Amino acid sequence: MELYLPVIWAAVIAVAVVLYVVLDGFDLGLGILFPFTKDERERDQMMNSVAPFWDGNETWLILGGGGLWVAFPTAYAVIMPALYLPVIAMLLALVFRGVAFEFRWVAKPDHRLWDIAFTGGSTLAAFAQGVILGGLLDGITVADRQFAGGPFDWATPFALLCGVAVVVGYALLGATWLNMRVTGALEIKARGWARGLLVAVMLFMGVISLWTPLLFERIATIWFSMPNFLYLAPVPLLALGCALIVWRGLDHGSAAAPFFGTVGLFLLGFIGLAISNFPYLVPPSLTVWDTAAAPESQVFMLIGVVALLPVILAYTAFMYWTFRGRIRPGEGYH
Incomplete structure (x- = not known):
């Protein structure tokens, strides 16, 4: 049981992070896209498209951060001082x-x-999240299971590139969300934004996918050694397939395909990161087992998560179902 509990908790935190990135990503994306239209009615339409959801979307960030603190206190104690400035x-x-x-x-x-x-x-929240991801992937200096680096170790070219990539990715999520949720001139504008952003996202994914194995030998070994190369080849191929779904959906005026294709890109990117780094929770030195709390604590908190997670998921699904449909100009919840 002690062997599997940290893996279960790592999966719970991973689910929370994915749900946060997808759900809060598109409403952060709307804020990033806000300057691209000066029309007041269109800006109102953008905000009304997420008005019923945006605060509930941030629930998953609390679960992810709280889960890390409860289930992996050593990792929390190392990661927070290492990435304190971008987290704040x-x-x-x-x-x-x-x-x-x-x-x-x-x-x-x-x-x-x-x-x-x-x-x-x-924009700053999206950029900081990318920097946090990049700083974590870049590696944290650890000595005696404690952070042993400086306050600006995270400020590397790789981490800053990840920050910009997340801003562009969230903007693509926001544009495809608008394409699905609004009508009128804003829908046409969103479709145009999404095309350019998709090209930028694919470029960033390509650069980061090549940079990480060049930067970290352990990741290069995972992805390019045989037979792993053959087993993992479907991941980038599926990413290209999702990009094609987004592009074709935009060309054919599809409402949902571009958004869910973009979600697929994010999921595949996350899967790629998990493959590259598991079982390390603090790369490249501390694994999920090295940083895990006492089994009794993990079991106690897991009981609460198992009881409450379905309720939160059901409530989230109910909200999205209740407020389904497109927002026309002049409509809203305020």
Whole structure:
């Protein structure tokens, strides 16, 4: 049991992270895309398309962070000081973005500063999340199971590239969400944004996919040794297939295909990261077993997760079903 509990908890945290990235990714993407239209009705339409969902989407970030703290306290104690600055930047950006989302409506028509806060908070939060990912992949200096590096170890070219890549990826999620959820001129604009963003996302995925094995010998061994190369070849091929689904969906005016194709790209990217790094939770030194809490603690918390997770999933599905359909210009929830 002690052998499998850390793996189960790693899977729970992975699910929470994936759900957060997909669900909060598209509404962060709307903030990133906000400056690309100056039309007030279109901006209202963008925000109304996520108004019923955006705060619930952030639930998964709490589960991911809380799960790491409870199930892998050693990893939490190493990762937090190593990535303290981008983590704080992300949290403050999410606060500004959330406040701006609510106050923009009550400040009309003098809400220019709240528009800036909404765009800036969304962009900074996305960039910080990418930097956190890149800093973690880049490796954290550990000595005696404690962080032994400096406060700016995360500020590497690779981590900064990951930050920009996440901003572009979230913008693609936001554009394909709008393509699926709105009508009128904004839908046409979103389709145009999505085409350019898809090309950029595929370029970033290609660069990062080549950079990681060049940077880390252990990842190169996983992906390019035989027979692993043959087993893992479907991952990049499926990513190309998802990109084709997005592109063809945009060309044919499909509502849902571009969004779900983009979700597929994110899922395959996450699968690729998991393959490259498991079982390391703090690359390249600490595994899920090295950092796991006592089995009794993991079992106790897992009981709560098993009881509550289906309720949260059911509530989330109910919300999306209830507020399904497209938002026309002039419609909204405020």
